[in-house]
Amino acid sequence: MLLDSLIDQATRNGHNTVAVAAADTADVIEAVMDALNKNLAEFILYGNQEKIISLIKMQKQGLLNNHKLKIIHTDSILSAAESAVRAVSNNQANVLMKGNVPSNILLKAVLNKEFGLRTGNVLSHTSVFEIPGFNQFILITDAAMNIAPDLEQKVQILNNSVVLAKSVGIEMPRVAVIAAVETVNSDMQATLDAAALTMMNKRGQITDCIVDGPLGLDNAISELAAKHKGIISKVAGKADILLVPAIEVGNVLYKSLIYFAKAKVGAVVAGASAPIVLTSRADSAESKLYSLALALCCVKK
Amino acid sequence: MLLDSLIDQATRNGHNTVAVAAADTADVIEAVMDALNKNLAEFILYGNQEKIISLIKMQKQGLLNNHKLKIIHTDSILSAAESAVRAVSNNQANVLMKGNVPSNILLKAVLNKEFGLRTGNVLSHTSVFEIPGFNQFILITDAAMNIAPDLEQKVQILNNSVVLAKSVGIEMPRVAVIAAVETVNSDMQATLDAAALTMMNKRGQITDCIVDGPLGLDNAISELAAKHKGIISKVAGKADILLVPAIEVGNVLYKSLIYFAKAKVGAVVAGASAPIVLTSRADSAESKLYSLALALCCVKK
Numbered sequence: 001m002l003l004d005s006l007i008d009q010a011t012r013n014g015h016n017t018v019a020v021a022a023a024d025t026a027d028v029i030e031a032v033m034d035a036l037n038k039n040l041a042e043f044i045l046y047g048n049q050e051k052i053i054s055l056i057k058m059q060k061q062g063l064l065n066n067h068k069l070k071i072i073h074t075d076s077i078l079s080a081a082e083s084a085v086r087a088v089s090n091n092q093a094n095v096l097m098k099g100n101v102p103s104n105i106l107l108k109a110v111l112n113k114e115f116g117l118r119t120g121n122v123l124s125h126t127s128v129f130e131i132p133g134f135n136q137f138i139l140i141t142d143a144a145m146n147i148a149p150d151l152e153q154k155v156q157i158l159n160n161s162v163v164l165a166k167s168v169g170i171e172m173p174r175v176a177v178i179a180a181v182e183t184v185n186s187d188m189q190a191t192l193d194a195a196a197l198t199m200m201n202k203r204g205q206i207t208d209c210i211v212d213g214p215l216g217l218d219n220a221i222s223e224l225a226a227k228h229k230g231i232i233s234k235v236a237g238k239a240d241i242l243l244v245p246a247i248e249v250g251n252v253l254y255k256s257l258i259y260f261a262k263a264k265v266g267a268v269v270a271g272a273s274a275p276i277v278l279t280s281r282a283d284s285a286e287s288k289l290y291s292l293a294l295a296l297c298c299v300k301k
Numbered sequence: 302m303l304l305d306s307l308i309d310q311a312t313r314n315g316h317n318t319v320a321v322a323a324a325d326t327a328d329v330i331e332a333v334m335d336a337l338n339k340n341l342a343e344f345i346l347y348g349n350q351e352k353i354i355s356l357i358k359m360q361k362q363g364l365l366n367n368h369k370l371k372i373i374h375t376d377s378i379l380s381a382a383e384s385a386v387r388a389v390s391n392n393q394a395n396v397l398m399k400g401n402v403p404s405n406i407l408l409k410a411v412l413n414k415e416f417g418l419r420t421g422n423v424l425s426h427t428s429v430f431e432i433p434g435f436n437q438f439i440l441i442t443d444a445a446m447n448i449a450p451d452l453e454q455k456v457q458i459l460n461n462s463v464v465l466a467k468s469v470g471i472e473m474p475r476v477a478v479i480a481a482v483e484t485v486n487s488d489m490q491a492t493l494d495a496a497a498l499t500m501m502n503k504r505g506q507i508t509d510c511i512v513d514g515p516l517g518l519d520n521a522i523s524e525l526a527a528k529h530k531g532i533i534s535k536v537a538g539k540a541d542i543l544l545v546p547a548i549e550v551g552n553v554l555y556k557s558l559i560y561f562a563k564a565k566v567g568a569v570v571a572g573a574s575a576p577i578v579l580t581s582r583a584d585s586a587e588s589k590l591y592s593l594a595l596a597l598c599c600v601k602k
Contacts, residue, residue, distance in 0.1 A: 131561055133561075133563075134561075143481075144481075147481075147488055147489055178549070178553060179549060180444075180445075180448075180548040180549045180551075180552035180553075181552075187448055188448055188548070188549075190549055216552065216556060217552070217553045217556035217557060217560070218556045218559070218560055218583070221560060222560055225560075225583060228582065228583045229583070244549070244553065245549050246547070246549065246550075247481040247489070248479070248480060248481045248489075248491055248545070248546050248547065248549075248550045249547075249549045249550050249553050250481075251481035251482075251517065251518070252479060252481075252518045252545065252550050252553065252554050253553050253554070253557055255517060255518035255519045256518060256554055256557040256558065256561070256562065257557065257561055258519070259518070259519060259522060259523055259526075260432055260434075260435075260522075260557070260558055260561070260562035260564070261557070261561035261562040262434075263561070281529065282519070282526060282529045282530070
């Protein structure tokens with residue numbers, strides 16, 4: 001229900017165009033068809049034209065004449081990736097979507113100094129979860145891109161997620177900096193960084209959000225657990241964003257929510273000049289659609 | 302249902318005695334009363350005798366005359382911790398339980414060279430989960446004790462969890478060594494250690510279990526996800542034990558299972574000469590009982 005609202009919001013944002021790098025695979029075409037049906041955006045598909053056309057015919061032949069769909073032939077995966085990135089940097093499209101191309105090849109094109117989408121910021125992955133029993137979004141960052149971010153990288157990852165939170169309607173995001181414990185412990189770098197980030201927020205070095213940490217996951221999302229530990233904070237028990245200390249933490253939390261808690265998710269890579277959708281084959285069709293809607297909600301006006 | 306079977310098993314194991322360090326707090330007395338009602342074990346309670354007696358009177362006066370309950374007065378928390386540890390090393394008790402004493406004080410007594418419970422092994426925390434939708438136990442280690450274990454420590458943590466898995470009826474535990482990805486990546490120490498542990502198992506350096514890693518959480522517990530990635534393994538999709546690379550990973554996974562997936566848990570510290578129950582006030586009464594039952598199942602015969 002929560003994530004469905006992003007589809008409505010993306011539709012209302014109107015007139016956006018998604019450049020798809022290497023669209024010549026069934027699950028990507030399925031996601032694009034889904035999005036066209038819901039009138040989410042226009043699409044430029046880069047890849048093997050013949051294969052793309054035959055995949056579309058298999059699904060819904062009529063869409064081949066849809067004026068919101070353009071197909072541009074490319075000879076290789078590399079060329080599909082670079083052409084899609086160029087479409088975004090030339091303002092022909094305002095969202096980049098990964099198709100049948102390895103993430104590292106697409107990201108290399110994104111970071112290309114000549115035609116890429118660099119802004120000087122760290123690129124980071126933020127996922128937006130709808131969790132059974134929780135009537136608000138919970139955002140998690142970074143579960144997929146930054147392996148072991150240092151403090152300065154954490155600041156940028158945090159900032160990227162705050163911009164995204166605002167795009168989905170969270171005016172003043174509450175950011176919990178997650179560690180294994182809620183006390184500062186010099187043997188645990190996660191707790192030291194959390195304390196630093198909290199103070200940077202208090203000193204006005206990190207703005208547009210309320211940061212508190214270190215917090216255990218329980219203290220971050222359960223008011224009762226926070227109360228048990230005597231934690232008084234504007235974030236504890238009601239965090240919107242969970243900033244995790246390392247990729248393994250975010251990745252395990254992300255997958256635990258999907259596989260154990262039956263949560264739904266959309267995710268986007270932020271920090272480039274346009275939002276990037278990096279779905280993988282293993283993602284459900286629903287999750288791909290949510291990610292696309294999320295990216296469209298993040299387009300700068 | 303799964304965890305309830307541990308209570309039956311612990312009862313059948315019979316004639317065990319639990320030494321409780323600093324029992325003079327309501328939630329610990331409640332757990333002890335619960336366990337006595339279920340005939341789990343006998344108890345020696347160390348702490349302020351007057352307070353313990355008045356707490357028991359408040360709950361169930363009749364139990365004061367229960368021959369399975371002994372109360373021994375101690376003057377301080379330190380003395381309660383040391384006395385309970387001594388009771389175990391003197392074979393008066395075979396399980397140690399933390400009461401109203403900070404973990405570090407209890408563990409210091411456990412590690413005391415003169416009267417402690419050292420075996421030369423790493424002490425590690427293993428939790429046994431019953432997760433809605435999963436009809437088998439899933440064990441997680443280490444979510445609470447070892448901050449950033451190196452390879453040698455991971456071997457010992459793994460071995461401790463294998464012994465525990467056998468105690469709860471898993472004859473040949475399948476151990477997934479968890480990382481963010483299922484490929485070996487020199488930038489991710491978790492994947493290198495996972496590869497090393499897998500090969501140590503193949504070479505007979507780690508026995509009594511089947512180890513595979515690196516695996517993402519999805520590949521470890523979902524056969525479909527493993528198949529999607531083309532992973533062929535005796536562990537992938539059906540892991541019994543999840544060995545995580547660092548405390549933050551285990552801690553977040555543990556709490557995610559409790560708070561998001563509504564899982565039930567019991568946990569124990571293994572690696573000392575007797576199992577140790579380290580519950581905290583925030584644990585539910587049910588979880589304390591499961592932890593106690595789990596510890597009793599681990600008692601060496």
